[in-house]
Amino acid sequence: MDKVIPFLMFQDGKAEEAMNFYASLIEDSAITSIVRYGANQGGDEGTVMQATFTLKGQEFMCIDSNVKHQFAFTPSFSIYAVCHTEEEIDALYEKLKEDRQALMPLGDYGFSKKFGWVNDRYGVSWQLNLV
CATH class of the missing domain: 3.30.720.100 (Signal recognition particle alu RNA binding heterodimer, srp9/1)
Known part of the structure; x- marks a missing residue:
């Protein structure tokens, strides 16, 4: 492999x-x-x-896909992005969210200073974490 x-x-x-x-x-x-x-x-x-x-x-x-499927993306698979500044995570979150589904709004959930989870306009799920 x-x-x-x-x-x-x-x-x-x-x-x-x-x-x-x-x-x-x-x-x-x-x-x-x-x-x-x-x-x-x-x-x-x-x-x-x-x-x-x-x-x-x-x-x-x-x-x-040249075949129309009855399924699409699911949040069980997501792109995980590590951000190093507040500005970076805020800007990325807002651009990805753009009137889409926020699964977890940006916030402090105890395991991170700032974390957000969003589905973008294409249905792809993103987890954003500030370190």
Whole structure:
């Protein structure tokens, strides 16, 4: 085995949009490769057949599913981000939340000085922790 990589399956052609959003929020992040569906390839032409991106050096893979599933993302899997300043955690939380579901509003829950858990506009769950 070479490595283990988190894999995100987006529906409705949102993979590239989500990758761009995440890379814009977190420094030292980038889309590293995109392979798109072409004409007659089983997915909507131009959507993501397979892509990789990094967030602060952590590699992720993602796709746009060409099959509509009865399931989506669940908070039981989340991206956990360690923040080092109040400004960083506050800004990241607000950008990810943007009228979406706050599972745990930013606060002191006893195990952290400041912690928040939110589902973003794509349904991906994020835990943010101030250390």
